[in-house]
Amino acid sequence: MAEACKESRDACHQEAEALLKRLCPDPGFCSLANEARRDYSWIEVALKRGVPDGRHRLILYVLSRYLVNVKGLSTSDAIEEVRGFLDRCCKNYGNCSKVYDSWIRNVLEKVKTGGWKPWTLERVKEKDPDLYGIIVKVLGGPEQAKGDN
Template structure:
């Protein structure tokens, strides 16, 4: 039996998962462990390796993720990442990711798509079908987006406490993950998400972009300027009123990015621009 497993007992559920995948932990050699764990280290170092390995190693890698997260206490997130790798041999795992997130895998809300769309050039917004704030995925794109989603969740959800991590992984975790800033939470910005999902707003669009959308997308959501501009332009295409110059949108996004501007609170907008709030309330966008 590998000294790794002998020295670091893990959650019984990890053993049960391994057995369901046809792997007996007692039969795992140190060499197999090293091959499978190399991919884990590549992700922790920020340079994920997506090369295809043999089925046993792919499934073993999945189990290692489950064991690794048992020390960190974030099984919810790393389970999704592990499922992505196992999905190469078990296709249904990609659908599991979206089921747990409550997302229709073939019709993803734009806000969710922009939140999880990372890693692959093929998932850039101009490569997908977009209608009325919904991204429609093809069978070819679905596994790629599943991987993006799993990777994003895994990095965002990894706790900072690495005291119980097996020694062979501890340095990678401390150096590349634990020292990262936790992403700013978008909790408390439901009113902005409501505006992002709305259609047919004829007035106040520039103020909405200035107060909320530009700073929210780049400062809170962490989108790149190009992604934020694409999101705002898509939002504008669903509204009424005259044309807004693309250069103005770009300037507002870059300003918010450069200065780290935070979006205005709903209370502040109520105090300083009550007319805008009345418009949005009248449309049922805000309560």
């Protein structure tokens, strides 16, 4: 990198970007600047509407992380938010099977300890296309799902 920076400013910049990409393949997890720009509105919509399927995965990868590591809720407050989400899943979509409080509490405590941030819509699309399709339908289609950044 030092050699590239001796050559030119552009070469230095390109080498620095390449280094950062090697060190952090998912920049959403490595940059405070990205965190400030991240749009969480789609998560709030999903919380308010519920989902017809994929509740466990959405709680595990998105909702739990958002509630404790972005909103800063206590475990007990986050459990209440998740319960409300589950109630809306039941009321709005008939998805009423039991999700145990012990599982919810364990997930919330693990993500809090890990400090993990919620998956972006783009990451959901990449890692779990089925869940992505469910979320997009709940949000009202791709044009409404603007939280892809």
